[in-house]
Each structure stands twice: as C-alpha cells, then as structure tokens.
Amino acid sequence: MQPVExxxxxxxIGVNDRHLEMFExxxxxxxxxxxxxxxxxxxxxxxxxxxxxxxxxxxxxxHIRSIMEPSKLAYVVINHMEPDHSGALKALLLLAPHIKxxxxxxxxxxxxxxxxxxxxxxxxxEGDEIDLGTHKLRFFSTPFVHWPETMMTLETTEKIxxxxxxxxxxxxxxxxxxxxxxxxxxxxxxxxxxYFVNIVANYSKPVKNAIAKFQGIPIQVVAPSHGLIWxxxxxxxxELYQKWADYSTAPGDLAVTLLYASMYGSTVRMMExxxxxxxxxxxxxxxxxxxxxxxxxxxxxxWLNRGVMMGAPTYEGSLFPDMVSxxxxxxxxxxxxxxxxxxxxxxxxxxxxxxxNELVQSLRWxxxxxxxxxxxxxxxxxxxxxxxxxxxxxxxxx
Numbered sequence: 537m538q539p540v541e542x543x544x545x546x547x548x549i550g551v552n553d554r555h556l557e558m559f560e561x562x563x564x565x566x567x568x569x570x571x572x573x574x575x576x577x578x579x580x581x582x583x584x585x586x587x588x589x590x591x592x593x594x595x596x597x598x599h600i601r602s603i604m605e606p607s608k609l610a611y612v613v614i615n616h617m618e619p620d621h622s623g624a625l626k627a628l629l630l631l632a633p634h635i636k637x638x639x640x641x642x643x644x645x646x647x648x649x650x651x652x653x654x655x656x657x658x659x660x661x662e663g664d665e666i667d668l669g670t671h672k673l674r675f676f677s678t679p680f681v682h683w684p685e686t687m688m689t690l691e692t693t694e695k696i697x698x699x700x701x702x703x704x705x706x707x708x709x710x711x712x713x714x715x716x717x718x719x720x721x722x723x724x725x726x727x728x729x730x731y732f733v734n735i736v737a738n739y740s741k742p743v744k745n746a747i748a749k750f751q752g753i754p755i756q757v758v759a760p761s762h763g764l765i766w767x768x769x770x771x772x773x774x775e776l777y778q779k780w781a782d783y784s785t786a787p788g789d790l791a792v793t794l795l796y797a798s799m800y801g802s803t804v805r806m807m808e809x810x811x812x813x814x815x816x817x818x819x820x821x822x823x824x825x826x827x828x829x830x831x832x833x834x835x836x837x838x839w840l841n842r843g844v845m846m847g848a849p850t851y852e853g854s855l856f857p858d859m860v861s862x863x864x865x866x867x868x869x870x871x872x873x874x875x876x877x878x879x880x881x882x883x884x885x886x887x888x889x890x891x892x893n894e895l896v897q898s899l900r901w902x903x904x905x906x907x908x909x910x911x912x913x914x915x916x917x918x919x920x921x922x923x924x925x926x927x928x929x930x931x932x933x934x
Contacts, residue, residue: 537550537551537552537709537711537713538599538602539576539599539602539603540713542575542694542696542757542759542765542767543694543696543757545577545578545579545670545671546575546576546577546578546671546691546694546696547575547576547577547578547599547603548573548574548575548713548759548765549574549575549576549584549596549599549600549603550571550572550573550574550575550588550596550599550709550713550761551571551572551574551588551592551595551596551599552569552570552571552572552708552709553569553570553571553572553589553591553592553708554569554708555591556569556570559706559734559832560734560735562734562831562832563706563730563734563735563830563831563832564830564832564833565706565832568706568707568708568727569706569707569708570706570707570708570762570763571707571708571709571713571762571763572587572588572589572592572596572620572621572761572762573586573713573759573760573761573762573763573765574586574587574588574596574599574761575698575759576599576600576603576604577668577671577673577691578603578604579668579669579670579671580668580669580670581610581611581666581667581668581669582604582608582609582610582611582668583609583610583611583612583613583638583666583668583673584600584609584611584612584613584628585612585613585615585673585689585698586613586614586615586616586621586698586700586761587612587614587621587622587623587624587625587628588620588621588623588624589619589620589623589624590619590623590624590627591623592624593623593624593627593628596624597624597627597628597631606628606631606632607631607632608632609632609635610635610636610668611635611636611637611638611658611666611668612625612628612635612636612637612638613638613639613673613689613698614637614638614639614643614647615639615686615687615688615689615698615699615700615761616683616685616686616687616700616701616761617639617643617646617647617650617683617685618683618701619650621700621701621761622650622651625637625651625653626651626653629653634656635656636656636657636658637653637656637657637658638658638660638666638675639657639658639659639660639685639687640659640660640661640677640685640686640687641659641661642679642684642685643657643659643685643687644657644659645685646685660675660687661675661677662675662676662677663675663676665692670693671691671692671693671694672691672692672693673689673690673691673692674689674690674692675687675688675689675690676688676689676690676746676749676750678702678742678745678746678749679742680739680742681701681702681736681739681742681743681746682701682735682736682738682739682742686700686701686702687700688700688702688746690753690755694756694757695753695754695755695756695757696755696756696757696758696759697750697755697757697758697759697770698759698760698761699758699759699760699761700760700761701735701736701760701761701762702736702743702746702760702777703728703758703760703766703773703774703777704728704731704735704760704761704762704763705724705725705727705728705729705730705731705732705760705762705763705764706727706728706730706731706762706763707723707724707727707763707764709763709764713764713765714764714765714766714767714768715764715765715766715767715768715769715772716768719764721764724763724764725776727763728763728764728773728776729776729780729836730832730833730835730836731762731763732777732780732836733780733835733836733839733869734832734835734869737780737781737783737784737835737839737869737870737871738868738869738870740780740781740782740783740784740785741781741784743777743778743781744778744781744782747774747777747778747781750774755770755771755774756770757770758770758773758774760773780839783839783840784870784872785873786873787842787873787874787875788839788840788841788842788873788874789840789841789842790819790842790932790933791819791820791821791822791840791841791842791843792814792819792820792821792822792841792842792843792844792845792928792929792932793821793822793824793834793837793838793841793843793844793845794807794810794811794814794821794822794823794824794845794846794847795823795824795826795834795844795845795846795847795848795859795862796823796824796825796826796846796847796848797825797826797827797847797848797849797856797858797859798847798848798849799849799851799856801912802849802881802909802911802912802913803847803848803849803879803880803881805912805913805918806847806879806880806881806907806909806913806917806918806921807823807847807879809918809919809921809922809925810845810847810879810907810921810922810924810925811823811925812922812925813921813922813923813924813925813926813927813928813929814843814845814925814926814928814929816922816925816926816929817925817926817929817930818929819843819929819932821845822837822841824837826848826858826859826861826862827858831861831862831865834862835865835866835869835871838866838871838874839869839871841874842874842875842932843874843875843876843877843928843929843932844874844875844876844877844901845876845877845878845879845925845928846859846863846876846877846878846879846892847878847879847880848878848880848888848892849880849881849882849888850880850881850882850883850887850888850889851888853887854887854888854891855880855887855888855889855891855892855895856880856888859892860891860895863895863899864895866899867895867898867899871899872899872900872901873900873901874899874901874902875901875902875904875928875931875932876896876899876901876902876903876904877903877904877905877906877907877924877928878892878893878896878905878906878907879906879907879908879909879921879924880892880908881908881909881910881911881912881913882908882909882910883910883911888908889906889908892906893906904928904931905924905927905928907920907921907924909921
C-alpha cells in the first residue's frame with residue numbers, strides 16, 4: 537500500500553506483513569496477516585511514531601522518501617520496544633544519524649540492551665510534550681500494555697492517539713486503513729479480540745488504567761500500531777478493550793467452550809451428545825478440536841465464556857497431551873473464574889480425568905464433575921453423556 541494522509545501533514549506509512557505465520561512465534565496469523573502501522577508527521581521538526589520489523593524496513597523507508605528526505609527527520613517516537621516496532625531502527629539511523637530517539641527511561645535501557653544504542657536518546661515522562669511546530673506531542677506512561685517501557689502518544693492539535701500495541705488487532709489492512717463502511721469492521725473487531733486475548737489480556741488492569749488516562753480527552757482518531765485506524769468511531773475500540781479487560785475479573789458470558797481431543801473416535805462420539813445436552817439446557821456452545829484449532833483462536837472463547845467442557849482420552853495414564861498443553865496456556869494467560877467439567881474414555885486404568893482435575897484446581901476454576909467411560913461408549917453411556925452435558929450447563933446460572 538502507498539502512504540495515506542490521516543489528517544493534514546500526518547501520514548500512515550505502515551506496511552502489511554503477509555508472510556509471517558506465527559506472531560511472537562506463538563499465534564497463528566498465516567491467513568489473516570498483520571500490519572505494522574508507522575506514522576509520519578511533517579512539520580518544522582518532523583517525527584516518525586513507531587517503526588516496523590527489520591524484514592519490512594525497505595518498504596517503510598520507501599514510504600518516507602515518497603514524502604520527505606529521511607535525513608531531515610528530527611524525532612522517532614518509540615512507544616514500545618518490541619522488535620516488530622523497533623526492528624527498523626538501526627537501519628533508520630544510517631539514513632538519519634542525528635535523529636533523536638524519544639521514549640521512557642525504561643526504553644532508554646532497552647535501546648542499549650537490544651541494539652547497543654546510547655546516544656541521542658530523549659527520555660520523556662508522563663505529560664511531557666514536544667513541540668514540532670504546528671503539532672505537539674504529549675506522552676502518557678502506560679507500563680505493561682504490554683511491556684514495562686510502553687507509552688502512548690497524543691498529537692494534541694488533531695487529537696490523534698498513537699497507542700502502539702494498545703487497542704490494536706491482527707489482520708492486514710486490505711486497501712483501506714480506516715474503520716470505514718467499505719471495510720469489514722466486524723472482522724477486524726474479531727481480530728482485535730483475538731489479539732487482545734493472545735497479547736495483552738494478561739495485563740487487563742494496566743489496560744484499564746491506560747483507558748482511564750484518556751477519560752475527558754476528546755480523542756478524534758485512535759491509531760494503533762497493528763490493525764485498523766479508528767477515525768469514524770474512535771471510542772469503539774476503547775469500549776471494546778474496556779469490555780474485554782473486564783472479563784479478567786468476571787465469570788463471563790452464559791455459554792460453553794467445548795474442547796475435545798480424540799485418538800480413535802470414542803471421545804468424538806461422546807462429545808457430540810454432550811454438546812446436545814448443553815444445548816438442551818438452552819446454553820450456546822462453541823466446539824474446538826484442540827489438536828487442529830490454533831490456540832490463538834481457542835483462547836478468546838475461553839476468555840469470554842463462563843463454562844468450559846473438556847473431553848479427552850487417557851493417554852499413558854495421563855490426560856491427552858494436546859489438552860494439557862492448551863490448559864497450561866490458559867494458565868499462563870490467567871484465564872480465571874470459569875466453571876469446568878471433563879469427560880473422556882480410557883482403555884484399562886484411566887488417569888486422564890484425575891490429571892484434568894489437578895489442572896482445573898491450578899487454574900482456579902470451579903470443578904463441576906467428570907464423566908469417564910471404558911472403551912467405546914454404548915447407548916447407555918451416550919444417554920448418560922447427554923445428561924452430563926445438560927446438568928453441567930444448568931449449573932452455569934448458579
């Protein structure tokens with residue numbers, strides 16, 4: 537894509553990354569892609585706000601050259617040091633060796649540890665401003681959204697909030713960078729939810745603290761470093777992030793995430809009737825095969841839904857490994873306040889449900905029972921499974 541003017545003399549100069557398969561090496565984005573949104577303000581003193589990955593630097597620099605000579609840049613604002621936003625920095629310094637690097641005190645430390653850069657660093661604190669001429673930049677400290685050095689930058693003339701990873705989302709920008717009617721905004725909102733849960737949900741309290749800083753400020757545009765730029769409904773993405781962050785301490789929606797894994801089909805057969813039982817109780821259910829579905833897609837469902845039903849066979853005296861891996865990731869992401877039940881088959885000695893109960897306890901979820909059966913379920917087992925699903929779903933209102 538070519539640069540886009542957001543407001544007079546303020547340009548999006550970002551790039552799409554359609555090659556990366558795993559964001560942060562963990563989260564699948566092979567189909568969706570991701571954007572690295574960088575911004576250029578042309579003024580008496582010109583500034584770039586955030587950069588891009590090292591691999592996409594050439595395209596970023598071409599965008600800059602199409603607007604101005606890079607050597608005339610005065611500042612680069614580093615809201616966040618993660619390499620998808622700072623990876624192009626050393627190459628930029630070859631083009632603009634006298635540019636000042638603007639960031640928090642923690643950013644200054646990280647510039648040294650990541651890139652060996654110690655010169656021309658301007659440390660800013662909460663409320664500090666830089667006067668570019670026509671435009672002023674005001675800085676807000678937002679630690680742990682989602683690293684300790686992060687900050688957000690407000691352009692005070694046009695009221696544009698450059699929020700870096702805060703209020704961002706997955707998804708390449710497909711011809712339009714804004715939340716315009718021509719864009720599938722609902723799709724980008726789903727990608728923002730997935731991004732939130734994968735990347736920043738663990739820091740929900742700092743997210744809410746950051747949102748609180750901007751209460752009463754008439755923000756006209758929210759410009760994150762990934763995903764859509766929100767100019768038509770700038771409060772929409774703030775409201776969504778607030779809503780999602782609130783789930784960190786709430787029981788969640790009246791719905792069930794049903795997770796299953798199976799070796800030879802016994803667990804699948806039982807899963808189908810347990811899903812029927814959940815729906816019999818009037819509770820919606822979303823089903824994931826944990827050996828196939830990306831964990832990046834499963835976690836948002838776990839984050840939002842009140843109930844978790846897990847079906848997996850015993851594997852060598854323990855719970856099926858793919859299910860263990862998924863539950864361990866849920867623990868890492870601090871997905872709490874759930875009600876959970878488990879079911880699964882065993883061939884001789886069992887043990888899978890015992891480990892499931894131990895994992896539920898470590899997750900601080902409320903255990904709501906187990907249903908275990910030997911071998912292939914018969915008609916009686918299936919009847920009991922449907923009843924088990926119904927009874928579990930009925931407990932979610934209690």
